[in-house]
Amino acid sequence: MYHIISIRDFGRRDLDYLLDRAREFDAGECRSATLDDKLVALLFFEPSTRTRMSFATAMARLGGRSIGVDSVEASSIVKGETLADTIRVVSGYVDAIVLRHPKEGAARLASEFASVPVINAGDGAGQHPSQTLLDLYTIRQSMPIDGIDVGLLGDLRYGRTAHSLALALSLYGVTLHTIAPGGLEMPANIALELRERGMEVVEHSDVQEAIRELDVLYVTRIQRERFPDSASYYNVASSYRIAPDLLAGVKDHLMILHPLPRAGEIDPAVDRTPYARYFEQARNGVPIRMALLHEVMK
Amino acid sequence: MSRKDRSRGLLVSPIKNGTVIDHITAGEALNVLRILGITGSTQECLSIATNVESKRMGKKDIVKIENRELRTEEVDRIALLAPQAKINIIRDYRVVEKKGVEIPKILKGVVRCPNPGCITNTNEPVESTFEVLPKGLHCLYCDWLIKDDIANHII
Numbered sequence: 001m002y003h004i005i006s007i008r009d010f011g012r013r014d015l016d017y018l019l020d021r022a023r024e025f026d027a028g029e030c031r032s033a034t035l036d037d038k039l040v041a042l043l044f045f046e047p048s049t050r051t052r053m054s055f056a057t058a059m060a061r062l063g064g065r066s067i068g069v070d071s072v073e074a075s076s077i078v079k080g081e082t083l084a085d086t087i088r089v090v091s092g093y094v095d096a097i098v099l100r101h102p103k104e105g106a107a108r109l110a111s112e113f114a115s116v117p118v119i120n121a122g123d124g125a126g127q128h129p130s131q132t133l134l135d136l137y138t139i140r141q142s143m144p145i146d147g148i149d150v151g152l153l154g155d156l157r158y159g160r161t162a163h164s165l166a167l168a169l170s171l172y173g174v175t176l177h178t179i180a181p182g183g184l185e186m187p188a189n190i191a192l193e194l195r196e197r198g199m200e201v202v203e204h205s206d207v208q209e210a211i212r213e214l215d216v217l218y219v220t221r222i223q224r225e226r227f228p229d230s231a232s233y234y235n236v237a238s239s240y241r242i243a244p245d246l247l248a249g250v251k252d253h254l255m256i257l258h259p260l261p262r263a264g265e266i267d268p269a270v271d272r273t274p275y276a277r278y279f280e281q282a283r284n285g286v287p288i289r290m291a292l293l294h295e296v297m298k
Numbered sequence: 299m300s301r302k303d304r305s306r307g308l309l310v311s312p313i314k315n316g317t318v319i320d321h322i323t324a325g326e327a328l329n330v331l332r333i334l335g336i337t338g339s340t341q342e343c344l345s346i347a348t349n350v351e352s353k354r355m356g357k358k359d360i361v362k363i364e365n366r367e368l369r370t371e372e373v374d375r376i377a378l379l380a381p382q383a384k385i386n387i388i389r390d391y392r393v394v395e396k397k398g399v400e401i402p403k404i405l406k407g408v409v410r411c412p413n414p415g416c417i418t419n420t421n422e423p424v425e426s427t428f429e430v431l432p433k434g435l436h437c438l439y440c441d442w443l444i445k446d447d448i449a450n451h452i453i
């Protein structure tokens with residue numbers, strides 16, 4: 001049985017295979033690859049609109065059906081029941097489970113108790129592999145990933161999307177440029193792991209210093225909760241905000257990505273530049289999740 | 299009993315059957331017992347000697363456990379704290395088996411994950427699971443890395 005739990009479980013070849021499959025689904029080349037007799041459970045123990053909707057969309061596009069519980073219903077399910085028990089029970093109803101849960105490692109645990117495949121749709125501050133895959137997919141639509149320069153901007157301390165994207169990019173000989181406000185730098189053990197995987201990691205103190213070198217700028221949310229007061233938040237947030245004037249002299253093919261939702265990290269005026277690719281990125285969640293759902297249930 | 303031991307006979311008395319853990323890194327005897335799950339409230343009859351002089355190690359600790367032969371899987375985790383420890387199985391006052399300890403690849407239910415958000419710190423029916431890497435202990439659920447002070451994380 002095939003589970004999708006953590007980007008760490010994937011080698012370069014696995015990633016490339018899934019990206020290729022997603023492209024085939026995107027191009028409509030897989031009309032016969034349907035899941036019309038399949039049912040998936042979307043178990044979301046934490047709120048999420050985007051991820052949940054794109055899994056539901058992907059399943060519907062494949063001709064399959066999904067049943068789901070959202071965070072409110074889910075919280076009553078778990079009253080007194082362990083996740084392990086919920087998973088054992090739901091395994092009896094469906095052909096695969098997509099799980100979003102607030103605890104790190106929840107998806108790994110679920111895969112141990114499930115009798116059907118489990119896809120991790122985000123476990124707390126932990127892994128969110130389908131997000132990483134769609135990030136890679138979006139980059140690869142425009143350029144080969146090998147050897148490019150990728151900047152990660154924003155909260156690199158708590159931001160799980162940044163961590164797992166960096167891990168995946170380390171398989172492609174990418175040079176990573178980290179740009180984070182003081183206190184939100186990438187944790188030392190993650191930077192160490194990246195370097196152990198052979199990745200060149202360059203730290204920068206501001207965007208301006210790095211932006212002209214970049215092929216991809218990946219912006220993540222800076223959350224207000226991370227700051228002691230709103231003054232220090234606004235101070236940091238404004239100095240890390242991407243606005244059109246910052247983009248003078250960047251590479252023509254620079255792509256700006258963001259996992260969305262954005263707070264104030266990207267000025268809406270940037271949306272009208274050719275560099276803004278985050279809406280396309282969000283749209284790519286569907287073919288990626290089609291590839292994943294199909295892969296685990298085919 | 300060897301002659302040199304008899305000369306230290308006051309430290310610990312001989313046992314008829316059981317296990318002697320010798321050459322424990324000085325000062326780690328109590329942590330070794332904790333990692334074995336042997337506490338004051340368990341049944342075993344124990345003798346512990348700490349900071350005993352040792353030709354090979356300068357100082358060492360020794361633990362003697364009566365009427366219990368420790369199995370390899372339960373004993374290997376000692377290597378995290380005392381890599382040079384030697385396990386001696388005693389039957390009828392004699393050492394019948396002597397083995398070293400090897401650091402296991404996976405530790406299940408031995409250390410608690412320091413990450414409060416980790417699924418292993420909930421009421422789920424799951425044991426903490428760490429893989430032992432050169433740079434530390436890696437939680438297989440949440441990817442947390444315990445770099446030092448392993449003794450402090452023993453369950």
Ligand SMILES: Nc1ncnc2c1ncn2[C@@H]1O[C@H](COP(=O)(O)OP(=O)(O)OP(=O)(O)O)[C@@H](O)[C@H]1O
Pocket residue numbers: 299300303311312313314318320360362384386388390391392393396
């Ligand atoms: N019957 C016994 N009761 C208690 N302790 C014992 C008994 N027999 C041996 N020991 C202890 O077990 C350890 C190993 O005994 P052994 O006779 O093999 O000593 P050794 O030759 O010094 O071995 P090593 O090379 O491992 O130090 C010693 O610390 C010894 O004091």
Ligand SMILES: [Mg+2]
Pocket residue numbers: none
């Ligand atoms: Mg000796």
Ligand SMILES: [Zn+2]
Pocket residue numbers: 105411412413416417418437438439440441442
């Ligand atoms: Zn953990």
